[in-house]
Amino acid sequence: MPSSWKSAVLVLLLIGGLPALAAEPRANTSLDVEVPDVELVDQTGRTVKLWTDLVRGHTVAINFIFTRCKTICSPMTATMARVQKELGTGSNVRFISITLDVANDTPERMAKFAEPFKPGPGWSFLTGEPAKVKQALVALGGYVPDKEAHRPTVLVGNAVSDTWTRVDGLGSPSTLLAAVREAEAASSGPSELEPQEADARAQDAASARYFTNTELVDQHGKTHRFYEDLVRGRKVLINFAFTSCKGACSPITKHLAQVQEKLGGRVGKDITMITLSVDPANDTPKSLGVFTQKMGVKPGWYFLTGARENISLVLKKLGGYVVDPDAHNTTLLIGDAATGMWVKSPAMARVENIVYAVEHLNDPR
Template sequence: MSARVQWLVLVTLGTLLGLGTGACTRDEAPAAPPPPPESQDAPLGRLSLPEDLVLVDQRGEPVHVQRDLMQGGVVVMNFIFTRCTTICPPMGMGFSRLQEQLGARAGRDVKLVSVSLDPEHDTPERLAEWGKRYGAGPGWTLLSGSKQDVDRLLKAMTVYTPAKEQHAPIVLVGNTATGEWVRAHGLGSPKRLLEAVERALASAPPKSPVFTDVTSPARRYFSDTELVDQDGRKVRFYSDLIQGKTVIINVFFSRCTGSCPVMAGTFTRLQAHLGDRLGKDVRMLSISVDPERDTPERLKEYAQRFKARPGWSFLTGDKEHVQAVLQKLGQAVEDPNQHKALFLIGNDRTGLWKKAFGLAKADEVIPVVDSVMNDQGVSLAENTP
């Protein structure tokens, strides 16, 4: 059965079960406003989010909601929980269809966000499995966190309801450049939802570097070559890993018994030093120079060996793609054993890049990392990699 047919069947079942008004049960009316009729969107005006709100995505990485998701561009947000068997599956299918229709704009101009209404049960692993069911790509973020923090988000977005079973099938579409949001029907047709997104895009083209800063020297230099991380997830090298972050990059291969374990040990010290900044505004990237042998499974084992936390990505992929990235980094080699023991440290926000010797003691590398990470004002144009 095609995704399109599945979606139609699920919507029909929802209607037959009396879910057209949006509730998962009919015991009492939901606290959140009901969704508007499918034929129209309900303007919400400007919504104010807590500046300090940090949740967790399906990879276990912290997400600063305001900084990481709301800095320009269009955000499409729905509200689900993984144990929901009524309106959540058709909403998942609706997002899947929207993602397909958006194509390359998903994650670039438009971010899809699904927020769990059951954060105490919906761990990152369960959200990842739910997202996989509907083909969630890099531009689709699934969020959980503490119940208190999730409730803060739900209240700010005007969709809070005390009982998750009573939530309404609501999708919020916002142009964060203008701050204007509308409420759409979560069980409406994918075409209607796409039209709401197109209207939001047309109202004010995204300008934030988080989405479409094509003038960034780093974006032009690195491009969005596709790699694969240790979880088997396809990632775009610039947009998903570097953009707006400080990055610490090294190259290695899993069979290496010389410099690689030493550099990985330094990275282990660095992640302890970085604390909760790792995965928020700092990422560590270890790129394999032996992508034909270093499968995601092998990289996962290697990551576990060094107790890698979310925010430390191990990267492989098609040999041609990996070589293209390594070439840009000045790290391309024919023989993996000839790779350089070097750390590249860059701040995409200011354009400052530095190098550090990969076999230096961690205490010697940390000050270099700190100087780049805490840089405040170097012009992007002066420090193109």
């Protein structure tokens, strides 16, 4: 790698941690749970693997519901929503609700059921093929022949320490919160993982805390969780722009379109390109869509906007936040959250240099 790149290492300090919240004590019950890696479908229509995509490396709270339920499902979901809100946007805890009525509960119906509870990022409402849903329910202790007879329990676990317990889903939110906190704490104890795997999980958890799963919206109007959907498990190129810019934004975008061309089919697979709007008040998905069409942007490159507080949070994490959009920086960040290796470059650096930096990012130095 050229020496100029060696001096461009950008250290992103991964700091995190959740505020301590008071909660009433709860008796612990240890369970033996093996989570199957079945493919299910979430409320957005996205196919996810239960273990690989949702549970592995995380603390989780899982309940079992169905959308036509007239009794306990809504109160249980409300309790889960209260706990997720208490944990805050920086939490790495996953919430999972699995249907007991796969014949009726389509992704669209699951999304409609979830809407009144305002679930945050990291909460998946799951349905899918009957056999796969049943396999998940049986493994997690949620299966019942008659859905109307299901119990109001929440399975709380930590996949790192492999500790699991069940909590009354109709109990107070503080009781469930205490169980979640206890499960989180379990991951800091001794681990039987191989050192390399333990390091990888620790890196993933730290990256998730730092980058957050803040929801942003792309040029097509699709909502993404920033870390899990766009950063995790791939190399990323990140820059900052806005559509009404009269200076550097258009030339930079055209230049990076050449980088995308050189990287080829990898963009959208193991490489993601991200442009964050520094003017969310004016940059709507529609205006971003028009801008990207003019610039020749191809799939795998996401132009992101969203609620001001959401986009501002991510911009501040990445050093791209400015009060005046015209004062935004023209830095290009290139990184891999899995390895923790990040470099920065002028966005107008030679195309060949940028491509080289991406392809050799994790080379030994």
